[in-house]
Amino acid sequence: MATPTPSPLRARARPAEDALARIVLVGVNHRTAPVELRERVAFNEDDALRAERELRASKLVEEAVVISTCNRSEVYGVVPAHSAADAMANGGAAALEGFFSAFHGLTPETLNGSVYHHENDDAARHLFRVAAGLDSMLLGEAEILGQVRQAYMTAFANGHTGPVLNRLFQNALEIGKRVRTETEIGTRPMSAAFAAVKLAEQIFGKLRAHRGLILGAGTMGEQLAAHLRDRGMTRIQVANRSLERGLDLANRVAGEAVAWSDLHRVLELPDIVVASVGGDAPVLTRVLVEEAMHARGDRAMFVIDLGVPRNVEPGVADVYNVFLYTIDDLTQIVEQNKDARAKEIPRAEALITEQLAKFQAWQAGLRSAALLAELRDALQHAREDFLRRHADEMKNLAPEDRERVGRLAAELIDTILEQPATRLRGEKELRRKLEEIEALRRLFGLDKDAP
């Protein structure tokens, strides 16, 4: 499903309102709340839609998006322009926080200290960090980007977003993808099971045509089998001391159960062997593996020993074309990868800052367009007023001359506005530009909403 693009017509329709609207975010995540609390404030898809609908109906926000994953629940809203200053002054975020707790039937005290809120640039930066996986429990995880996309698409499809959140989420999805392609934050395996599968691919390439054998029916073995299945492996056998449990696992991973006593017979077939069996003695001895390798003509075999104590004799690593990895080896790879991912954070943050500047430039563009429109309106009114007041002095003029005076006055207004308009359209020196917008607004008395 393609991500929708914000309608430029819609964005142009109310530039003044959009320019002055404020983005507000309220939420809890794995850093601020324990899992028991996160469970209580989670939104399923229906809840999210209902919350967005109620928020907009209550006029608390004009646009709303709810993101809810196992590690976070966040509500993004756009406080309308006409009430933005008041709402913020009166604690717009607090009102949103109140809604957040009330929606889940909790008292505000229950969430006390667990809820965070951000506004405008801080809210935008937070969303960008979330989409990039920098705010995730597992740094750089890929799933969050899909979850942000899904939350936005649902809100968009139901009409709960507008120009501001459309632009904000478009930017978030863009930066989420960019961080993953331009940094290594999401490239390396972060779980032992996934590291094992990646190693298998490094040896065999695509796993579709290869065979796997799972020894034992434990959780780790099952997890690895599921990963192998996800990577296209279709022929997976399971051997367990208890055939019944082996059958259970084989059914779960769409594999085939083999009797434990047949191990020496079937060992020559698989390219990947996962050993995760209880017991003190190794189940794969060097002799057994050597026999299997001989029978399979020394084709490469990847043996993953997840057992503690070890299920595979260390000497197996010396057999030609056998690659042996223990759980410690895999854990070490994961740790290395965690460090490597953490080193990518500054690069990712720099990209986010760049994206934020882009978003701010868009907001500044809206503000300057709104300012110029208001200024032009104000000057046009002044012109009409001026011409009305001096109508008597021009009564001797022919109608076409009076019309020419009016036209010249209009041209004078355009000339006066030309320079500030050109300067405000420039993309550089954003901060100065924003200051200029505010200064002009004050100078011409257009800041009636300001305190």
Place this chain on the structure above:
Amino acid sequence: MNSFLDNLVLAFYVVSLGLHIWFLYTDSRFIGRLGTLCLAGGVVAHYFALLSRARAMNSVPYQDFYGSLSLFAWMLALTYLVIERFHRQRAVAPFVLPFVIGFVAIAMFLSPEPAAVQRTVAHGPIFALHVTINILAYAAFALSFVLSLLYLAQDRWLHDRRISSVIWRFPALDVLERMARSSAIVGVCALSIGMVLGFIWEHRLLGHYVSGDPKEIVSAVVLLVYATYLGLSRKTAWRGARACRLCVASFFLVIFSYTVVNFYWSSYHRFF
């Protein structure tokens, strides 16, 4: 030999190397494509550079060592490009392109002007094809050598559980092995055709076959060794590191044939 075209060739190859290294570091598909595009640009520009030299000499530029090196570099780049497209793997380029750049640079800066090259009596399209195809064979063998070395390095890292960040970018062992084999197949086919053309030309020129020329004997041995490698690498017991070691060892015979035999042993092949 410092024409604009030669500089352009070198620039294309250097930029392509830089982009491929960047690709290896970032895994950006866009950068990888750009690298391949630059390499293709380099191959095309190199073709025209060789063509211009060939026109100036009125012969394929194999008459001197440097011209032959440039032709070899072009064949290497071309073979690599084909293998890269065929196997859809870009990660090997940073290990192949330095050779291409090195050979082109030597040819550019040390090669005499075409007019200064001493001509041999050898000429004619069959002879030109014979030499060109043999150089293609050497380039293909060089590529299979680099690929086999990469296989052995990665095999060692995986066995020793030394998993650095770069390893995830490399092609799988299985893919590297297939790439090395594909390259060796190109080499064997090219060398066989090149040798046959050599015999035909020899017969036309002299009216008989020269027996016992060291170059012919060594080339036949090279052919035999690579044919053995191709045969053994398909047998399961030889798959993997063993076959790659054989491929690496075989290439030393190619270097021997290209240098010592040409320079000192063969009276019929004392040109390039």
